Amino acid sequence: MGKVKLLLFVVLAAFFGASTGFAAEKCFEANLTSKGQVKKPNSTASGKATFKRSEDGKTMSYRLYASGITDATAVQIHIGRKGVDGPAVIVIPFGGEKKGKVNGLLSEGKITDMDLLGQLQGKPLDELVRHIKAGNVYVNIHSYGNPNGEIRGQIM
8 A cells, every 4th residue: 555655646746747847838937127128228127027828828828017117118029039139029018108107017918829920920829939948039118218128038
């Protein structure tokens, strides 16, 4: 009886260990700062973005928080390595321009393959995930004061 319990424990530990690793591949995040921008703006704003793929891989939910950013105008996901600007492949809606300072949740929603633009348009969401895993995707928030992007973070 002791060997059966031990075997069951080992099997369950392996299963939960594998499932934890799988879940980690479905969750991504980015910490946004002005230091992440290629052209470093004078800003103390910061942010955090979290992304989670659905079980079927067809959608990715996200939440984007910002602190201290003034007059946000756009939120975009780009293909590009750290320190390199790249083309936008997703425009994240956030209810229009946010006048004044933003401190808290800026946007939340879901991304599907229908949201992909540019070089990813017409491709499955898995293509975006492949770029994320390779370290080639970042998210940034644009503002009136910094139209090329005020804060940025690599999605990992």
